[in-house]
Amino acid sequence: MIQNLVIVESPAKAKTIGKFLGKDFQVLSSYGHIRDLSPHKFSVDIEHGYAPKYEIPTDKKKLVKDLKSAASSAEVIWLASDEDREGEAIAWHLSEVLDIKDKTVNRIVFHEITKPAIQNAIQNPRSINNDLVDAQQARRVLDRIVGFELSPVLWKRIKPSLSAGRVQSVAVRIIVEREREIAEFKTQSQYKTTAQFLLSDKKTILEAELNHKFSTEEEARQYLELCSKGQFKVRDIVKKPGKRSPAGPFTTSTLQQEAARKLGYSVAQTMRIAQKLYEDGHITYMRTDSMNLSALAINDLSNLIREQYGEQYLQVRKYHQKAKGAQEAHEAIRPTYVSKEKIAGTAQEKKLYDLIRKRTIASQMADMLTERTTIYIESEGLDHHFSALGEVVLFSGFYSVYKEDTDDDQPQEENTNLLPKVEINEALTLKEAKSTERFTQRPARYTEASLVKKLEELGIGRPSTYAPTIQTIQQREYVIKGDREGKKRNYVQLELKDKQINKTELTETYGADKNKLIPTDIGIVVNDFLVEQFGGIVDLNFTAKVEDEFDHIAEGKLQWNKVIDSFYKKFHPKVEEAASISKQEERVGERILGTDPKTGLQVSVRIGRYGPMAQLGTTEDEDQKPRFASLPQGKSIVTISLEEVLDLFAMPKDLGEFEGKTITIGIGRFGPYVRHNNKFVSIPKGTDPLDVTYEEAIELIKNKREAEEKSIIKIFDEEPDLQVRVGRFGPYIKYQGSNYKIAKGTDAQQLSLDDCKKIIEEAPKKKSRAKSSKTTKSKSSKKATK
DNA sequence: CAGTGAGCGAGCTTCCGCTTGACTT
8 A cells, every 4th residue: 555645737747756756655647637617518507606517527537536546545645736726726626526534635836847846845735725726716617608608699690619718719809800900001112222332442342221211212213313423431330249148948839939930830730749759758848838947957958058068158047937827837848858969759859859959058058249330331411321230240159059030021130241341431432222112011910829929928828728729710710721822013123323323113022921820701700799799808908807806816815706706797798688689680790792783682791501601682582582602712701792792693504515414513512613414523723613614624524534434443343333442542442422441451453342342341330421521520529429 | 522591490519728648531
């Protein structure tokens, strides 16, 4: 029998701690929360003080049973969940669920997984902080009320299965508002002037920029004309020391940002890889908002920097978290053994480890020191002056190990920009000058990582939820990760050379975007509805405000259910009101575009049961049922024109006969298609279905037939319904409309009819396949039933 | 897998934060 049972949150942590504590301690893990509100039921008793009804999730039942039996045979139980609101609640749930009436229950905490930290924790046990637990309950209940009251309003007013919540709805709002700023952005242009001067040796060139931008071409031209007569000289040379400091060690959000910028990983990908590194013992915990490093780690880092770079490169620093609502229960993300330069693993794991390691080392290194030189150039009688900037690195410091990227698309300016030697009052000859029209840049669309950064700044969401939140808003189709093609524009360049000014018109592409978060029609309509009806909840500062109240609860100054009550009394009537109107009474987000000149029927667009749609005619019209059409990819209910909608109703379009059957063009659930003899061929992306000619349609049909023929490996005369084919995932059997997987390593060519039938019979029974394909992506719902 | 969208109604969808695997295609 083991005397002491320690329970932590993560199994990897349990393993390490077990080693530190020795034989008298058994260390187990709770795998996060062990109890929660039911995923299907409201589970908050509004009438009785908002009492939450907790249950043990089915997939946690066995774990809780095991923990119980371990607890029953131990004398002292140490609850060592994280030192934050959630961790305190986990400890409390454990103390409630495990049968431990007559046992000693000690609550202990540590911020780092080191032997001294853990021994110290064991020396200083306390009891559970009930105020902190209450703050967590308030957070949990508030989120449940918001999510489970708001979402049904959306089902009723807009479309089923939608969702809203304190975090996700603000994330969507940020993206929708940015898109509006982009749409409303008025670009302006200014003329930026640069010049090349020759030094007195008549050979060396000095490049400089004018400290003024002209708003019109005329002004720029006049200035260049003055320049052509100017007598330039060096007015002053100013030298200033410059320095740059390293960024702090990684937290979850900064790791996600840098991994996206430097390695191109998605937020979810970064977390998956980091999880593996953590489990393999290479890095500390990856879900953290702290920049703290343990004394042990700082010691290791100091030794490494001294040895590999020298004493002058070492500068021990302490970083402080600026993010709102940070709870700092863990260390920063760092290598467990910084001396380990390379790890075993996949290429992705190695790259991420290297990034974490270099960032951690750099964080304890000296500043980079530079000397910045500015040469001021002027001519008598001329307003404004030119200046040439140079920067020389005097001491590289942390910069030799790691440099942080920025989100700007602009290339980084070079750091070592040497300037030629000049003297004050040295006469310079203007070799040439250019005045180029430059445009102001529209705000940038968010990437996954820059959205995480924004959310963190607002104190919305936690390290463990950034990646899932981004997944949710994409899954609900509020936002898609997409590309936008750049547009072309002309700009003017005036060139002064040999006393002549030449004007050229050049073209540039601008505004192209790749893999950026773009709101969908559904996202826009849902957001506008929420902003209008529930502005307080989707307010960017809502979380910060309630966090303040949670803090007061944690300090014992407020009662948690009173906080919830005053919120609910204001919130619930708004829910009732919003839910009292039906979809038919008021169509959220509907746009009426006009009337069809041919029929005189009303043309409108809105969000329908299956997404954005167009409607011809109205339901009030008794004589004529309305016609409907889905909006094709790339079209939006916000911007689509009457003409474009009328084109949609021109389908299905008859193209004529081929082999005795008619060819029709239409748009279905999976996009535009050509239909012939009950067979469908997709029309490739980028082609307007209305532009497809009779000849092109036949071409598409023939191509499809050819591809189909090629895909058939084997066919049996006795059973023409059964075919062995090869597809994207390799060979498979097609039989009566269903596909069957062929086991790896089987030679599909050699299969006999009997072999195939056997494979079909032995294939696992499919569960409600037809249903799951209709409700596009309801994977999460299946998990819950299991 | 491809002409859905009205209406009838049953039953379902939904939140945020802690944690890892177990699952197909």
